[in-house]
Amino acid sequence: MATEAKRTKVDDDSPLQDFIQWCNQVGLALSNKVYVSKEGTVAEYGMLAKDNIEEGEVLFTIPRSALLHQGTTKVSTLLEKEKSSLESSSGWVPLLLALLYEHTSSQSYWKPYLSLWTDFKKLDHPMFWSKEERDRLLRGTGIPEAVDTDLANIYREYTDVVLPFMTRHPDLWNPDTHTLELYTQLVAFVMAYSFQEPQVEDVDDEEDEEEEKPPNPPMMVPMADMLNHESNHNANLEFTPDSLKMVCIRPIRKGEEVFNTYGQMANWQLLHMYGFTEPHPQNINETADIPIATLYEVATRGIQSDLDQQLVEEKWEMLSQMTQEKGAFVFGKQGCLTDTELHTFLKVLCMSEDEFSELKENEGWEEDDEEEEISQTFSNEGLPGLKASWKRLIHEAARHTVRSYRVGGEGEGECADSDRALIEDKAALAGLSSRQHNALQVRHGQKNILYRLMELTKS
Structure with a gap:
């Protein structure tokens, strides 16, 4: 019965309900054994089991057309045409420009999805802490140094690459709206919620093993990013040519939270990139x-x-x-x-x-x-x-x-x-x-x- 009470509260969450309706419209299939909620989860939104779930069951399927990245945004043609001018050390500029455009467009295809994050104020990466607070609380952990590097790179990337590009296309981007502050928030958003598709091993590449392929660029995956992380997770995202599927990898009991994994990450990495930690001694990857x-x-x-x-x-x-x-x-x-x-x-x-x-x-x-x-x-x-x-x-x-x-x-x-x-x-x-x-x-x-x-x- 407790589960039903939580479900009632979810129905009062208008942004979430708009998102769920959008999921249905874009062909994102959600199992009737799970639901999204803010109640009973470890942080913000999460996914809970309405019924017992067996290993191997598919919790939801996302068509590739519902993924948000530089190839699916409304400004994809322009980003592709001028990609040579958007190169940077991070490789994230095309996605971030797409997010700047889609997040501030009232007509965006992804508006119900992006509306779940109205102002990004709940992102609490150390990059949003004061320098004094980072140095005092995180001294010795390696995080202050990593954040200083991040902030310097973000500023340089925005100033040298993004701003000149936006200035050339004032009909689509406005520096007064698409500010450095918003850009920094979107960097944190990508850090915390994006996914990278694993490289597919090519038989022909075995002859040239020394030459590593660059990693695939990050992309936003609606619904998959609602799941919280745990090192001892019970679900895993699988990639297929047509869709992405979240699959149960061990039995989940009714009422339990569904956890994905962001990888084998120590707590300093989780805090630096995602803004949270696992309580001691839960993190087996410390x-x-x-x-x-x-x-x-x-x-x-x-x-x-x-x-x-x-x-x-x-x-x-x-x-x-x-x-x-x-x-x-x-x-x-x-x-x-x-x-x-x-x-x-x-x-x-x-x-x-x-x-x-x-x-x-x-x-x-x-x-x-x-x-x-x-x-x-x-x-x-x-x-x-x-x-x-x-x-x-x-x-x-x-x-x-x-x-x-x-x-x-x-x-x-x-x-x-x-x-x-x-x-x-x-x-x-x-x-x-x-x-x-x-x-x-x-x-x-x-x-x-x-x-x-x-x-x-x-x-």
């Missing part, structure tokens, strides 16, 4: 980064002689040339996810002078260790058995990284204990704002991994 620069700092700490300093710098220069450019070593709940890179760095940094000289003479080495063996070595089970010199570097790098989370004048231990205490105190958690809560989930999840790593590598 990760923590140790910057490569931190490992260098640890390796050079305590060096007494100029010769030893020179040796480390020579090793580091060789490592920079031998390995692909990466910003950090990534650790998950079960161990290191960038184990091959970490193995290479530790092996070289801990070489004796003679071993390093031999390495230089041979211009590298033939790797004796198999990938599977390396993976096991840097798993939680294998880390305690590492060489003492390797463990020391990992331990000190993890400890140094934890310090970067300090807030205000807190000490290392105090900062960690305050987050742990908050997570365990339901009353205190309830008093936090949504931003404070999400930031806490990110910090706590990352530090948990780092403290576990320190425990596994202590002498």
